[in-house]
Amino acid sequence: MVAAVAELLGTVGRSFLFFGEVMSYILRGKIRWVDVFRQIYEQGVQTLLIVMMTSFASGAVLAMQSQVVLERFSAKEFIAQLVALSLVRELSPVFTALVFSGKAGAGMAAELGTMSVNNQIQATRTLGVDPIEFLIVPRVLACMIVLPILGVLSEILGIVGGYVIATTQAGIPGVYYYHQTVNAIGYVDFFCGFVKVCCFAVMIGWISCYQGFYTSGGSLGVGRFTTKAVAFCYISVLVSNAFLTRLVLTIWGS
Amino acid sequence: MRSKDGNDEAMIKVSGLTKSFGDNKVLDGLSFEVAGGEVVAVMGSSGTGKSVLLLQMVGLIVPDAGEIEIDGVKVTSLTERELLGFRSRVGYLFQESALYDFMTVAENLAFPLREHTKMTTAEIGSKVAQFLEYVDMPAEGDKYPSQLSGGMRKRAALARAMILGTRVLLCDEPTSGLDPIRSRDISLLIRDLSKKLGCTTVITTHDVVNAFRTADRTLVLDSGRIVAQGVEKDLRASTDPFVKEFLEG
Ligand SMILES: Nc1ncnc2c1ncn2[C@@H]1O[C@H](COP(=O)(O)OP(=O)(O)O)[C@@H](O)[C@H]1O
Ligand SMILES: [Mg+2]
Numbered sequence: 070m071v072a073a074v075a076e077l078l079g080t081v082g083r084s085f086l087f088f089g090e091v092m093s094y095i096l097r098g099k100i101r102w103v104d105v106f107r108q109i110y111e112q113g114v115q116t117l118l119i120v121m122m123t124s125f126a127s128g129a130v131l132a133m134q135s136q137v138v139l140e141r142f143s144a145k146e147f148i149a150q151l152v153a154l155s156l157v158r159e160l161s162p163v164f165t166a167l168v169f170s171g172k173a174g175a176g177m178a179a180e181l182g183t184m185s186v187n188n189q190i191q192a193t194r195t196l197g198v199d200p201i202e203f204l205i206v207p208r209v210l211a212c213m214i215v216l217p218i219l220g221v222l223s224e225i226l227g228i229v230g231g232y233v234i235a236t237t238q239a240g241i242p243g244v245y246y247y248h249q250t251v252n253a254i255g256y257v258d259f260f261c262g263f264v265k266v267c268c269f270a271v272m273i274g275w276i277s278c279y280q281g282f283y284t285s286g287g288s289l290g291v292g293r294f295t296t297k298a299v300a301f302c303y304i305s306v307l308v309s310n311a312f313l314t315r316l317v318l319t320i321w322g323s
Numbered sequence: 324m325r326s327k328d329g330n331d332e333a334m335i336k337v338s339g340l341t342k343s344f345g346d347n348k349v350l351d352g353l354s355f356e357v358a359g360g361e362v363v364a365v366m367g368s369s370g371t372g373k374s375v376l377l378l379q380m381v382g383l384i385v386p387d388a389g390e391i392e393i394d395g396v397k398v399t400s401l402t403e404r405e406l407l408g409f410r411s412r413v414g415y416l417f418q419e420s421a422l423y424d425f426m427t428v429a430e431n432l433a434f435p436l437r438e439h440t441k442m443t444t445a446e447i448g449s450k451v452a453q454f455l456e457y458v459d460m461p462a463e464g465d466k467y468p469s470q471l472s473g474g475m476r477k478r479a480a481l482a483r484a485m486i487l488g489t490r491v492l493l494c495d496e497p498t499s500g501l502d503p504i505r506s507r508d509i510s511l512l513i514r515d516l517s518k519k520l521g522c523t524t525v526i527t528t529h530d531v532v533n534a535f536r537t538a539d540r541t542l543v544l545d546s547g548r549i550v551a552q553g554v555e556k557d558l559r560a561s562t563d564p565f566v567k568e569f570l571e572g
Contacts, residue, residue: 192417
């Protein structure tokens with residue numbers, strides 16, 4: 070029991086040191102932009118389509134359910150607001166982060182994990198190159214760039230999904246839906262979601278790279294550490310979302 | 324400048340090296356020297372600490388006690404930043420080859436040159452071609468490591484380890500996982516290239532035949548110490564029970 074707690078504290082401490090090291094490279098501008106762009110491309114390619122599909126479907130479902138609920142109060146014309154605000158403030162940031170963890174996060178952890186068990190990370194050191202600077206910083210940074218973009222894209226696709234349902238099923242005129250949406254989303258709503266997705270990006274990059282970088286135990290280890298990375302990403306996204314929501318509501322009010 | 328004592332030519336000096344992991348005492352006061360240009364094999368059974376020894380020589384594992392001096396540099400007293408610079412002067416061949424699998428063979432070879440020299444792309448290209456020629460895989464540059472056989476990966480990794488013109492080469496079990504013919508080829512290649520490029524080379528192995536084939540001198544490692552050393556004839560004549568058993572298989 071004591072040993073388990075001590076080990077957990079050790080892991081937490083080590084992961085904060087790791088994060089500090091990564092951030093110090095970024096802040097000092099020790100950034101390999103070519104590798105960053107390669108990572109942006111890879112993470113983008115891995116996740117773009119699946120984020121678009123899931124967002125469109127979520128927006129559509131949201132509109133269907135809103136229609137049912139709002140019709141009970143004869144307030145069908147508010148579908149656009151409900152869909153837009155739910156997506157922008159809450160659903161898109163969280164959904165995108167979860168999908169991204171499962172795809173790009175797992176990808177990074179598995180890739181780095183394989184490199185770790187094949188000694189490619191040690192080999193980087195023997196070549197006189199710092200593996201954090203060469204392998205980790207570009208991935209974390211790419212994450213911090215790709216995920217917010219995906220988040221905004223997800224909001225747009227979700228709204229489009231809602232639009233399709235609202236205009237075809239609920240009989241709401243397209244132009245009206247559009248104006249309702251644009252008027253509904255204030256700066257505060259947008260930034261509330263954007264701040265969240267940026268925080269998730271940092272966490273996912275950090276957790277996935279940390280787990281990958283310290284993978285041991287051969288190919289079994291790669292599987293184990295990758296699963297762990299995804300699980301930790303899910304937990305930290307969902308738990309921190311509760312705190313972030315409270316924080317945002319406190320700062321910007323409701 | 325260092326004083327002119329008798330050991331001045333030694334390129335690698337290891338003295339009193341001790342390392343434990345928990346209760347597991349791996350190295351126990353290990354000492355040896357390697358002269359400039361010499362090729363030495365450190366032979367021992369699996370799990371006796373051969374990898375741990377080599378990793379300590381480039382500062383990737385910190386010893387509990389003892390000193391390591393390579394090419395006049397006290398490895399054991401370097402900071403992390405100094406170590407990075409030092410490591411680029413030592414070639415290290417990993418047991419798993421450890422080529423980057425997201426780069427082609429040629430890109431793998433070019434990587435240390437791009438990191439540590441101011442060579443132009445054309446100069447890097449011709450240097451890479453030269454080293455691919457050295458390891459007898461001139462047409463393999465555009466392939467990815469996953470498309471190569473184990474033997475070829477080893478040779479490509481050897482080229483990457485030596486391409487910066489390193490004066491010291493460390494090879495961890497270069498023949499492990501290879502068939503007898505590939506093992507012989509890589510052993511002879513390591514020897515030839517070391518001699519040709521003037522490298523001081525240490526290989527670790529449990530492969531008796533190829534140790535003698537590669538090395539000018541063979542050290543036998545057991546229980547954390549060197550228990551015997553010399554050329555094949557000396558070791559065959561050894562009365563140490565471990566050496567006898569090891570050589571006779
Ligand atoms: N990082 C480490 N942590 C704990 N024990 C280790 C570590 N590295 C190696 N060992 C132990 O040291 C011993 C020697 O390992 P190694 O040098 O890999 O042997 P080999 O001679 O086969 O290369 C083994 O018992 C191994 O379990
Ligand atoms: Mg070993």
